[in-house]
Amino acid sequence: MTASVQDDIFDVLDAVADDESLPIKGDSRDAVRVAINLARRKHGGRVSSGDLREFYPPWIVDKQIGPTLRRLKLRGWLIEISHNARYGSRRNGDKLAPVYRVDRPIPAGAVNPGRTRRPKAVKP
Secondary structure, eight states: OOOHHHHHHHHHHHHTOOOOHHHHHHHHHHHHHHHHHHHHHHHEEEEEHHHHGGGTTTTOOOHHHHHHHHHHHTTSEEEEEEEEEEEEEEEEEEEEEEEEOOOOOOGGTTTTTOOOOHHHHHHH
C-alpha cells in the first residue's frame, strides 16, 4: 500500500470515527480505550475482544466498539499477534478473535476527534 493510499484511509477513518452526531459516541470510543488499557494491565499487554467485555460500561454503544478497535489497529496502537482467542459473545462465542499486543497505554487523543495522534514508531 502506498503512503498516499494509507493517508487517504486514515482520513476516511478519522471522518467516520470523528462523527459526533450523538454525544455518546465519543464517550463510547473513550470507554473502549479505557477497557483496552485496563485489560492490558490485567493480561500482561495482550488483549482480545473477549478480554475487554468485563471492562465495558453498560451504556456503551456497541456499534462504536469495532470501528474504534479497527482505528487503533490501523494507527499502530494495537498490534495483531494471533487469531487464537474466542469472542465470547452469545452470537460469536465460538469464532476465533484476534489477539493484540498493546505496548503502552493508549491516550484519549487516539480515539476522540480533535485530539488524535499517531503513535511514535516502535522498534521491534
